[in-house]
Amino acid sequence: MDKITKKLFKYFLMIITLVIIVSFFESTILLSKLYVNSQYKLLKENAEDVYNYLKGDDKILYNMNINGVLIKDDVILPFGKGRMGLMNKSINFTELKEKDYFITHQNQKMLSYKLKTDTGDIVVFKSSKDISDYLKIVYLILLAVFITALILALPLIIFFGKKFTNPILKLKEVSSEISKENFKVDLNLKTGDEIEELALSLKHMAKQLESKNRLQRDFIANISHDFKTPLSIIRNYSEATVDGMVDFETSKSYSKEIIKEVDRLNKLVMDIMQLSKLRGQFINLSLDYLDLNLFLMDMVVKFKNICKEKNIILKLSIDEILSNSTVEVLADSDYLSRVLYNFIDNAIKFSKEGGNIDIRCSLIDNNIKIAIINEGRGIPEDIINNIWDRYYKDSESGGIGLGLAICSEILSNHGFTYGANNNSSSVTEFYFTIPSNLFRYNKSKNY
Known part of the structure; x- marks a missing residue:
């Protein structure tokens, strides 16, 4: 029992x-x-x-x-x-x-x-x-009822107890397997009650954990690879310099490469620390109202020269109702700049030469949607839903590092929704949406 x-x-x-x-x-x-x-x-x-x-x-x-x-x-x-x-x-x-x-x-x-x-x-x-005599009869009847109830109760409780406990024991067994990172669990309970709902939740959790576990392994593998490459370069250049195998000019060139790789490593470490702090909510956003139209125009100015060098056309489109208004968004300007910088930088990286990058700001269902759309080769459909949660590594371009994972945390902490779509095989859209309670505007200013 x-x-x-x-x-x-x-x-x-x-x-x-x-x-x-x-x-x-x-x-x-x-x-x-x-x-x-x-x-x-x-x-x-x-x-x-x-x-x-x-x-x-x-x-x-x-x-x-x-x-x-x-x-x-x-x-x-x-x-x-x-x-x-x-x-x-x-x-x-x-x-x-x-x-x-x-x-x-x-x-x-x-x-x-x-x-x-x-x-x-x-x-x-x-x-x-x-x-x-009457009370004695009553007492005897009650005693008989008590004994009969016990005799009948024991097998009934064992029977119904097993029906009740077997699913729970199954849940316990599956939980133990999940704790051992065995996510391929067989859990099909049909009880028609909260236990069945719990089983479905546990099964869904196992799938999520399996996905997270795989992403974590990929994250560690990719991070390790990105650490290993610059460290190997630093070591090779340093050994060549120490052994006196190169002249002064070459040694100076090697030193510059070493500094470059150290900066690269430092940026990677800072990104990891930033992501960790954002996910642990150890950073308090400095929220204040910022002028959205000016903010977007400033971002376009920053990237115009880069786009010109790569023969890419960068355009900003703002809905008429917003462009003719003073739109103020409650946000941390530094962190929001980082999000837009990352979106635009990725759009440039993945755009084809002579292509277009559109920054669109529109009012949809009383929410403001900001989208960065570029013409390139798109994101594979099998990974488009995972790019926010992992260290995305692309076989052709070399990857986009921790950028989108950091953007995801920044946008979530702001209370914005976000996403990415392939509008066609060659057009990709990254966007985030600002809910109506986090911005204000009035028709008092023209741009």
Whole structure:
């Protein structure tokens, strides 16, 4: 018997025991009281019958199947079957109340009822032994119910306990496998309740963890590769310089290459630290309202010369309603600049020569959408949903490093939504959306 089944049996036993105890108390107090009242009611009826008989013929009292006495003028006249005359000397019937009891010389408890009439006080009584016998029967019935419930409960609890615990034990087994990084779990529970919902959640979690685990391995592999290449260059150049195998001019050139690779490593380390801080929410954004139109124009100015060198046309398109307004966005200008810088830089990197890069700012469903669209070779569909979560490495271009992962964290911390689409096989769109509660604008300024 598993632990949960034992608990079910224990709780059931506690409940049924409590019910039986309460039933014992109720039967002792309530049932006995009800039964005694019913007996007093019967005695009252008997006393009224005796009175009716007395109105007819006194002699009939001796032939009645009712035990009692008639008290008239201090004379006690017993009636009914039995030797009641022997009681009369030890019992003071005159002091009995309307509903009372007395003990006979044989220690037998008798219930009595006194009816005052014009013919005298009629006292009828009967033994209380019936009450004790009645309660004994009730107690025996309750005990039988208790034992029967236990006999029936044990196999039923074991049966239903297994039905209840087997899915839980399955969930426990699967959780253990997931903890060992075995994400290929078989978990198809059909219980029609919260356990089935939990199983589906656990199955979904396993898929997510498998994806995250794979991305983490790729991340470490790619980071290791990007560390290894500059370190190898630094070592080779340093060894050549130390061994005196190169002249002064070559040594100077090697030193410049070493500095360049060190800067590259330093940038990589800073990006890793930045991503770690953003994901750990260790950075507080310096939020303030910035003029969005001026902000976008400034970004275009920064990249115009670079685009001109690569024969790429960079354009900025702003919806008329926004371009004719002062639009202020609640954001950290430095971090938001980094996002746009990364988007535009990637667009330039992946654009074909003579292509176009469009920066579009539009108002859609009361939200502002900023999109960077470039003509290139697009992003493979099998990885487009993962580029925000991993160290994306491209076989042809060499990769875009940690840029998009950092952008993802910056945009999430701002409360902006974001995404990437292939509008066609050669057109890629990166965008983020600013919700209506994070910007304000009025038609007061023209650009």
